[in-house]
Amino acid sequence: MVTGELKSKIDSLWEIFWTGGLTNPLDVIEQMTYLMFIRDLDDSDNLRAKEAVVLGLPYQSIFAKEVQIGDRSIDGSQLKWSVFHDFPAAKMYSTVQEWVFPFIKNLHGDKESAYSKYMSDAIFKIPTPLMLDKIVTAMDAIYEQMAQMKAADTRGDVYEYLLLKIKTAGINGQFRTPRHIIRMMVDLMEPKADEVICDPACGTSGFLVVASEYLKENRKEEVFFNQRNKDHYMNHMFHGFDMDRTMLRIGAMNMMTHGVTNPFIEYRDSLSDQNQDKEKYSLILANPPFKGNLDYDSVSADLLKVCKTKKTELLFLTLFLRMLKVGGRCACIVPDGVLFGSSAAHKAIRKEIVENNRLEAVISMPSGVFKPYAGVSTAVLIFTKTGQGGTNNVWFYDMKADGLSLDDKQSPVEDNDIPDIIARFHNLAGETERKRTEQSFFVPKQEIADNDYDLSINKYKEVEYIPVEYPPTEEILADLREIEKEIGKEMDALEKLLRL
Structure with missing residues (x-):
């Protein structure tokens, strides 16, 4: 969340673009993204060099020695942000335009990779050396501010704020899932070294990035000291789809700066016949679009067989079941209406998850989690595809606080249920004796079935009233x-x- 001095610095940067002649908001977002990527390449290259030393692994810097750009050989160090940002304006401009930008466009050797695919049509649009000099100075100030705040996802935070400024966030469903919520879901699922992970509505690849970070932090030896696992991590583990090329470009750059060299990031309408994936993934992490009704003609026929509806949130749940392997797991965010909706389609998808697969958890989140972009109440569903049932008891948790105020300011607060949620979920054996008046409890499958598969926590939670005299x-x-x-x-x- 962008607030205070950081917000002011981004507003000033936006004004530099605007007064310099770049008035199309999407152009501003793209140019800022390219420059952030260039800066992050420098930072991440230095970080990976240090990690390689610690792990005792060989590492070849992308800026090492000479770099071939067209028919010219350039000293690679000249392409580093930390070097060219000190150049005079005219030299900095020619360096970025003639060397750095072509370098990042052709950075990935595999021309079929996601990165190469979405960078091929990238254009450097900053018109003057003076404007570039101002932008670079402003971005240095933004990064310095973010470093003081100890915030990791600079690019994502800035991007969501820009979307808010141009009034698209929350209207077309393109606002980001808060990073701490993503991290909670990844920690709940505990990805393994052999996972095949997918987000069918990936946006800027937030879920995939955090999953990759989790593996680095928790399974470093298993992933990076095993050549087969490392190759899987770099080339076959991460899959993401979206229908916005700007997002795909940002997503591909995001993954690359986080050390995943060849993720499968593809332009695809996940709900259409264009998506043929079946029983392919072992883990799905997603926050699919909630808004909008689709035409039946645009939806894959096999999804409509399970759940005949035009609502995207129900169709995505059906899609997740189709895309998962047997034994594959899913953690996804759904609006509260999915939990208790009374239409035939709502009941059908809930019944499918409960009766024919294994629903493990329903984590109810407060309505302020997605502010200021949306005030809708949501929940996290966690289930495993079995195709043969397996739901016995469903674990419910009533999240009341996530460490931030539940208003538009999203200020840090002391109350935070997320550590408790993770600890309790990984020790469900200790949850069996909890009463319905507590913050978490189990509900038997039969009781859920008897209530038309209603999954709203208020249906089962008991409120203890204390008489007042x-x-x-x-x-x-x-x-x-x-x-x-x-x-x-x-x-x-x-x-x-x-x-x-």
């Missing part, structure tokens, strides 16, 4: 009379003062 009416009236007398005395005193 009030004084007798006579005492209350007597107190009111005394207060009235005091008011009368004060009024008399005030009147005397006014007469003086």
Whole structure:
């Protein structure tokens, strides 16, 4: 979330673009993204060099020695942000335009990779050396501010703020899932070294990035000290689809700066016949678009067989079941309406998950989690595809706080249920004796079935009412009379003062 001084710095950067002649908001977003990528390449290259030393692994810097750009050989160090940002404006401009930008466009050797595919039509549009010099200085200030705040996802935070500025965030479903919510879902699922992970509505690849970070932090030896696992991590583990080329470009750059050299990021309408994936993935992490109704003609026929509806949130749940391997797991965000909707389609998809697969958890989140972009109440569903049932008891958790205020400001607060959610989910054996009046509890499958597969926590949560004893009416009236007398005395005193 962008607030305070950081917000002011981004507003100033936006004004530099605007006064310099770039007035199309999408052009601004793209140019900022390219420059952030160039800076992040420098930072991530230095970080990976340090990690390689610690791990005892060989590492060849992308800026090492000479770099071939067209028919010219350039000293690679000249392409580093930390070097060219000190150049005079004219030299910086020619360096970025003639060397750095062609370098990042052709950075990936595999011309069929996601990165090469979405960078092929990238254009450097900053018109003057003076404007580039101002932008670079402003971006250095933004990164310095973010470093002081110890925030990791600079690119994503800036991008969501820009979307808000151009009034598209929350209208077309393109606002980001908060990073701490993504991290919670990844921590709940604990990805393994052999996973095949997919986000069918990936946006800027936030879920895929955090999953890759989790593996680095928790399974470093298993992934990076095993050649087969490392190749799988770099080339076959991560899959993401979206229908916005700007997002795909940002997503591909995001993955690359986080050390995944060849993710499968593809332009695809996941709900259409264009998506033929079946029983392919072992883990799906997603926050699919909630808004909008689709035409039946644009939806894959096999999805409509399971759940005949035009609502995207229901169709995506059906899609997840189709795309998962048997034994594959899913953690996804759904609007509350999915949990209790009374239409035939709502009931059908809930019944399919509960009866024919294994629903494990329903984590109810407060409505302020997605502010300021949306105020809708949501929940995280966690289930495993079995095709043969397996739901016995479903674990419910009533999240009341996520570490941020539940208003538009999203200020840090002390109350945070996320560590408790993760700890309890990984120790479900200790949850069996909890009562329905507590923050988490189990509900038997049969009770859920008897309630039309309603998955809203309020259907099962019991509220403990504590009786309040009030004084007798006579005492209350007597107190009111005394207060009235005091008011009368004060009024008399005030009147005397006014007469003086």
